[in-house]
Amino acid sequence: MKMKDSVAIITGGGNGIGESVAKYLVQNGAKVAIVDMAQKNIDRVVGEIKAMGGEVIGVQANVTSEADTAKFIKATLDAFGKLNIVVACAGIIRDATMLSIDKDTGKVTRKMGLDKWQPVIDINLTGTFLTLRDGAEAMVNGGWEGLLVPISSVNKAGQIGQLNYSSTKVADALMPKIIVGEFQMRGIHNIRCVGIAPGYTATPMLTGMNQEILKGLLHDVQIGRLVQPEEVAALIGHCIENGAIDATTIEITGGLCYDHGIAK
Amino acid sequence: MTTFFYNDAEYIVEPSGYNIRRVMPDGSTSFIGANLFPTLTASEAEAKAQALVKSIQPVGIKVVGPDISRPNMIGDLKIIGPDITRPNFIYWDKDSTSFSKTS
Ligand SMILES: NC(=O)c1ccc[n+]([C@@H]2O[C@H](COP(=O)([O-])OP(=O)(O)OC[C@H]3O[C@@H](n4cnc5c(N)ncnc54)[C@H](O)[C@@H]3O)[C@@H](O)[C@H]2O)c1
Numbered sequence: 001m002k003m004k005d006s007v008a009i010i011t012g013g014g015n016g017i018g019e020s021v022a023k024y025l026v027q028n029g030a031k032v033a034i035v036d037m038a039q040k041n042i043d044r045v046v047g048e049i050k051a052m053g054g055e056v057i058g059v060q061a062n063v064t065s066e067a068d069t070a071k072f073i074k075a076t077l078d079a080f081g082k083l084n085i086v087v088a089c090a091g092i093i094r095d096a097t098m099l100s101i102d103k104d105t106g107k108v109t110r111k112m113g114l115d116k117w118q119p120v121i122d123i124n125l126t127g128t129f130l131t132l133r134d135g136a137e138a139m140v141n142g143g144w145e146g147l148l149v150p151i152s153s154v155n156k157a158g159q160i161g162q163l164n165y166s167s168t169k170v171a172d173a174l175m176p177k178i179i180v181g182e183f184q185m186r187g188i189h190n191i192r193c194v195g196i197a198p199g200y201t202a203t204p205m206l207t208g209m210n211q212e213i214l215k216g217l218l219h220d221v222q223i224g225r226l227v228q229p230e231e232v233a234a235l236i237g238h239c240i241e242n243g244a245i246d247a248t249t250i251e252i253t254g255g256l257c258y259d260h261g262i263a264k
Numbered sequence: 265m266t267t268f269f270y271n272d273a274e275y276i277v278e279p280s281g282y283n284i285r286r287v288m289p290d291g292s293t294s295f296i297g298a299n300l301f302p303t304l305t306a307s308e309a310e311a312k313a314q315a316l317v318k319s320i321q322p323v324g325i326k327v328v329g330p331d332i333s334r335p336n337m338i339g340d341l342k343i344i345g346p347d348i349t350r351p352n353f354i355y356w357d358k359d360s361t362s363f364s365k366t367s
Binding site: 044047056059 | 283297299300302311315316320
């Protein structure tokens with residue numbers, strides 16, 4: 001499938017990886033819908049894409065809501081008349097260990113609360129499901145060629161402090177297998193699904209963090225630097241144009257390793 | 265440049281490149297879209313712009329979340345559940361009195 005003249009929805013397109021994906025697709029001739037919770041992010045990215053001469057709409061929506069999902073799909077079809085690419089980038093972290101233990105007494109002092117668990121599940125898992133489900137529905141009903149892209153993470157491997165996040169990202173990574181299997185079963189042959197699992201990526205969240213901690217993170221990365229969001233965007237661009245990539249989740253980590261050099 | 269009102273908000277359509285903006289309560293403007301409908305005539309683009317605004321800002325939908333009984337915070341944004349008691353919730357075509365579909 002060609003990027004040129006295709007139509008894409010990017011959730012979480014108002015910042016970080018989603019923003020880079022949106023701009024990359026516009027540079028390659030696609031029309032994009034930026035979906036984000038934060039209107040100020042939408043305004044900034046839509047303004048920058050406008051300056052690039054790209055055709056773009058901005059839809060404030062919460063990906064955890066069915067009504068909002070229906071809204072941004074309909075808006076995209078109203079604006080551009082079709083849908084080919086759906087990249088589900090909206091995601092959050094709320095890190096905490098499941099239990100915190102008092103060093104002196106050995107007793108539990110705090111448990112991960114539902115306030116940390118539930119929003120991560122709702123956005124990263126339910127939100128991705130709703131976005132892909134309704135995106136696929138539009139593609140099937142419209143008869144358009146398409147690619148669905150859930151965004152997983154290398155921490156699908158299971159990261160301490162991220163029981164909530166890693167649980168969602170391993171599920172997101174599995175989605176292409178099931179979705180493509182079901183498409184095959186239903187005789188749908190023109191819509192693919194490919195997940196992307198980035199490692200530490202230079203989004204504002206990471207670049208703005210304590211530089212000492214950041215150095216510690218980079219110690220485990222073989223290329224010795226963060227993955228650039230534009231590199232993730234270029235990988236998605238390749239997946240769009242290479243029609244043989246399907247039913248898998250591709251890692252882009254710069255060679256992220258565990259201690260002692262075993263790649264994650 | 266033309267303006268129109270829908271669901272108690274003002275929208276600006278700029279013919280050059282069909283940028284659509286929403287006027288926010290504080291007077292600033294927010295983007296709905298940019299560089300849209302390059303091949304359409306002015307009147308077709310105007311009609312499409314109005315239809316697009318209605319699908320992006322449907323009546324009765326605020327910032328919503330998965331479950332009204334469980335408000336979550338994302339940064340400083342409070343996510344609340346959909347107000348399903350609102351009579352026109354989810355009915356995309358039912359408009360507010362301030363910009364009814366028939367007007
Ligand atoms: N940055 C990394 O190192 C990294 C690594 C692996 C995976 N990822 C994944 O990539 C995706 C993007 O990450 P990022 O670093 O670009 O994040 P980011 O915080 O820079 O951007 C995420 C965007 O999603 C939006 N968003 C959050 N909740 C939303 C909701 N409910 N509805 C709509 N929009 C919502 C935010 O407003 C924000 O603009 C996430 O799924 C993340 O888990 C990131």
